[in-house]
Amino acid sequence: MIIDAHVHLFPTKEVGKEVVETIKQQSGCDYYSCGTPEEYLEDMKKAGIDKGVVLSFSPDHQLKNMNFWTVAITRPGKSKPAKYPMLIPFVSVSPTMKGKKPLEELEHKLTWGMRGVKIHPIAQKFAPDDVRMKPVYRWLVEHDLPITAHSGKNIIEDEYAGFGEPNRWLSVLEEFPRLKLILAHLGNGFWEQAIDIAQKYKQVLFDTAVAISQIDSDTTLDDNEAVEMIRTIGADRILFGSDYPWINPAGDIERIKGLKISQNEIDGILGGNAAVLFNLR
Numbered sequence: 001m002i003i004d005a006h007v008h009l010f011p012t013k014e015v016g017k018e019v020v021e022t023i024k025q026q027s028g029c030d031y032y033s034c035g036t037p038e039e040y041l042e043d044m045k046k047a048g049i050d051k052g053v054v055l056s057f058s059p060d061h062q063l064k065n066m067n068f069w070t071v072a073i074t075r076p077g078k079s080k081p082a083k084y085p086m087l088i089p090f091v092s093v094s095p096t097m098k099g100k101k102p103l104e105e106l107e108h109k110l111t112w113g114m115r116g117v118k119i120h121p122i123a124q125k126f127a128p129d130d131v132r133m134k135p136v137y138r139w140l141v142e143h144d145l146p147i148t149a150h151s152g153k154n155i156i157e158d159e160y161a162g163f164g165e166p167n168r169w170l171s172v173l174e175e176f177p178r179l180k181l182i183l184a185h186l187g188n189g190f191w192e193q194a195i196d197i198a199q200k201y202k203q204v205l206f207d208t209a210v211a212i213s214q215i216d217s218d219t220t221l222d223d224n225e226a227v228e229m230i231r232t233i234g235a236d237r238i239l240f241g242s243d244y245p246w247i248n249p250a251g252d253i254e255r256i257k258g259l260k261i262s263q264n265e266i267d268g269i270l271g272g273n274a275a276v277l278f279n280l281r
């Protein structure tokens with residue numbers, strides 16, 4: 001089973017194109033597609049991906065619309081099946097979101113089938129150790145649900161860049177030792193901090209997006225570095241994630257399959273570990 005644990009999708013080609021183009025203009029970062037569910041489904045088929053985790057997040061003013069859309073496309077209706085049952089929805093909250101408070105939003109989206117939370121501390125402009133997020137972490141522990149957080153360097157470097165450092169999770173993990181944190185991008189350049197957290201907090205997981213990829217960015221590990229990182233953290237704690245629509249998942253899967261690690265470890269990273277996390281087998 002192959003599970004892509006790091007996917008971003010947009011309701012229409014126009015919306016997706018606007019997002020990826022805006023980021024390209026700001027950062028020079030190229031993209032692979034516009035990120036509609038239809039496009040991703042095609043790429044899932046081509047790459048043999050069984051499930052994709054949709055990590056929904058956006059600025060405060062669009063947060064609830066995106067959450068709503070993300071759960072709506074993955075839940076069955078009264079008399080019809082879910083439109084995209086192969087997608088696993090993660091929703092987002094922020095301390096400054098308008099209207100519903102974070103916990104109200106989480107409770108509501110839980111009844112609609114959300115399976116976890118995604119935050120991007122840099123883009124959403126709050127630190128992981130912001131005290132206003134404590135109730136959210138407590139809620140996640142109580143409900144035994146995971147949270148994926150962008151970690152490390154961001155494609156846009158602004159005054160909030162420091163919020164991406166894995167170390168900003170230390171006090172949170174100290175207070176919530178059972179929080180199922182998934183640090184995206186293996187720390188994206190902040191490798192030592194990621195390793196330090198992995199060694200101190202055994203429940204923390206990591207995803208491979210950008211860090212172990214066929215793309216060639218300055219935070220993409222070479223084969224030897226990737227294997228060393230996997231060996232240090234433990235293959236059973238690493239989830240394959242593509243960061244679609246920026247990256248074509250098929251190429252990343254090939255890259256992981258080509259690493260000099262055991263078949264068991266490859267299978268775990270590509271989907272076995274996520275299947276355990278989401279109780280899929």
Ligand SMILES: [Zn+2]
Nearest residue numbers: 006008209243
């Ligand atoms: Zn991402």
